[in-house]
Amino acid sequence: KNEVEQSPQNLTAQEGEFITINCSYSVGISALHWLQQHPGGGIVSLFMLSSGKKKHGRLIATINIQEKHSSLHITASHPRDSAVYICAVSNTGNQFYFGTGTSLTVIP
Amino acid sequence: DAGVTQSPTHLIKTRGQQVTLRCSPKSGHDTVSWYQQALGQGPQFIFQYYEEEERQRGNFPDRFSGHQFPNYSSELNVNALLLGDSALYLCASRKGWHRGAAKNIQYFGAGTRLSVL
Numbered sequence: 001k002n003e004v005e006q007s008p009q010n011l012t013a014q015e016g017e018f019i020t021i022n023c024s025y026s027v028g029i030s031a032l033h034w035l036q037q038h039p040g041g042g043i044v045s046l047f048m049l050s051s052g053k054k055k056h057g058r059l060i061a062t063i064n065i066q067e068k069h070s071s072l073h074i075t076a077s078h079p080r081d082s083a084v085y086i087c088a089v090s091n092t093g094n095q096f097y098f099g100t101g102t103s104l105t106v107i108p
Numbered sequence: 109d110a111g112v113t114q115s116p117t118h119l120i121k122t123r124g125q126q127v128t129l130r131c132s133p134k135s136g137h138d139t140v141s142w143y144q145q146a147l148g149q150g151p152q153f154i155f156q157y158y159e160e161e162e163r164q165r166g167n168f169p170d171r172f173s174g175h176q177f178p179n180y181s182s183e184l185n186v187n188a189l190l191l192g193d194s195a196l197y198l199c200a201s202r203k204g205w206h207r208g209a210a211k212n213i214q215y216f217g218a219g220t221r222l223s224v225l
Binding site for chain 2: 004033035040042043044045048086088090095096097098099100101
């Protein structure tokens with residue numbers, strides 16, 4: 001079983017829809033990261049959080065430490081949001097564990 | 109300020125060959141990690157370098173080795189390539205290796221796509 005589980009694996013949405021991607025983890029963590037990977041491979045860090053909630057533009061990330069669960073929300077989705085979203089956790093030993101990613105396609 | 113840069117971007121090798129991938133960390137960063145990402149999978153941790161020493165290692169065979177130079181840049185070497193080594197290899201850098209450094213944001217390079225034929 002992976003240390004980090006994401007759902008759904010694939011997601012197709014109409015432009016303008018509200019999107020939620022979920023992440024559950026089973027290890028002790030120092031921080032949780034949401035990453036965005038576009039075709040071609042490059043990864044961009046969207047959020048790093050260890051408690052509560054963070055917001056950046058149309059993106060919102062929340063984490064519940066007790067439940068070992070995080071969600072990434074995208075409001076008013078747009079075709080340019082199409083990418084793979086990866087949840088990762090880092091522990092105090094400086095090691096990262098990655099989910100397998102959620103492939104999001106936003107249709108105009 | 110250039111972020112994490114990797115070279116080459118694409119590489120084709122045949123089974124049994126050896127390959128060297130290169131990574132320059134983001135300015136100010138001293139810790140470099142390497143990841144292997146197979147198609148449709150999340151990245152898998154290979155190893156991490158700090159102060160020119162391998163500090164942590166994931167579940168990869170000894171065919172995978174690395175090096176960090178005094179300027180913090182790093183190389184990943186893979187010997188005796190197998191078809192299953194075909195993947196995107198990602199380098200990431202962060203400032204610090206100490207206990208609290210896990211809270212420092214890790215920046216990723218665009219990756220090197222290795223195809224083994």
